[in-house]
Amino acid sequence: MTAEETLDEPPASDESTDERSExxxxxxxxxxxxxxxxxxxxxxxxxxxxxxxEE
Incomplete structure (x- = not known):
């Protein structure tokens, strides 16, 4: 597997990329x-x- 291929892998969590970015x-x-x-x-x-x- 090349470095470029690993960049295209989806995130490991169930959280979508949009939710994580937000x-x-x-x-x-x-x-x-x-x-x-x-x-x-x-x-x-x-x-x-x-x-x-606040603490």
Whole structure:
């Protein structure tokens, strides 16, 4: 089996690719389109702070 063939294999879980992609991106829902690295970093930092404050 070649490396190219392994890339075409479906995910091992029952979760569809669309569902997995949505879950992986959900933490960026509030980031505006076109945001740069700094804006994304700030958004993620603020989110972590909020989660820490709730505990």
């Amino acid at each position: 879950r992986e991106r959900s933490h960026l829902e509030d980031v505006e389109d076109g945001a740069g690295c700094t804006e994304i970093w700030e958004h993620l930092s603020e989110r972590r702070e909020d989660e820490t404050d």
